[in-house]
Amino acid sequence: MTMPAKRATRQRPNSAGRREQIVDAALKVMLAEGVYRTTTRRIAEAAQVNVATLHYHFHDKEEILLSVMDLLVRGYRAVLARQFAEPQPLETRIADLLWFIWGEIKRAPEEQLVLQEMTLYVLRQTGVEHLAADKDRIFLQLYSDSLRTAVDVGPDENGRIEQLANFIYTSFVGILNQWLATHDTDLLRAATATLILAAQDTARRLGLGC
Incomplete structure (x- = not known):
């Protein structure tokens, strides 16, 4: 699934996979330096292209952010599809899903910081605030x-x-934000275990599976 775009854009070229090259470089720069310090000039340097070439493929930084979000979402979707290919009852799926997501966060916490920064960044940019809601809707x-x-x-x-x-x-998300601030893994694990029980109870109250 791709991130929905709500502003009109013309079809962009993709000579020799150049767009993918730029998006991959943008993600690496954001992971290393943060979203706010990432500029189109810095992305162009990391992608080993000139700024004119970058703007030939992307209108602006916000369009690159959109593509980086899409790259991350496609990766997460593929990982989840592989992890949960086998049939499970809902009660087990709830627990396994949350513990698996926690494992993925622990493996690459810098990606979570980038995603948080993306949300705050686009909320501050006039005309692209909707990207924050789009991101939230897709992760949900x-x-x-x-x-x-x-x-x-x-x-x-x-x-x-x-x-x-x-x-x-x-x-x-609340548990994750607390962990990003404190790195208190014991607290996160306790809160996640409590959330699993609460979610399983909520499922029963909704008349679902378990």
């Missing part, structure tokens, strides 16, 4: 899609799955 869908494929979830339960996914997602 990663949760709901993973829960929806549990073996005891029926096709008529999408609305309730969305409610459950929103509860889990918004709660876990």
Whole structure:
């Protein structure tokens, strides 16, 4: 799934995979230096292209951010699809999903910092504030899609799955932000275990699977 764009853009070229080269370089710069300190000039240097070439492929920094978000989301979606290819009941899926996501965060915490910075950055830029809502909606869908494929979830339960996914997602974002600030892993693990129990109880209250 790709990030939706709400502003009109003309079709951009992609000579010899140049767009992918620029996006990969942008992500590396953001991971190393942060979103706010990342400029189009710095991205061009990292991609080993000149600034004119960069702007031939992308209008501005915000369009590059959009593509970086899409790159990360596609990666996360592929990882989740591989991890949860086997059938599971919803109660087990809730627990395994949260522990797996925590493992991925622990593996690459700098990506989480970049995602947080992206949200704050676009909220401060006139005309592209919607990208923050787009990002939030797509990451929420990663949760709901993973829960929806549990073996005891029926096709008529999408609305309730969305409610459950929103509860889990918004709660876990708070836990994640606390961990990014404190790096208190014991506290995160305790809070995650509590969230799993609360989510499983919420699923039962919604009449889902478990």
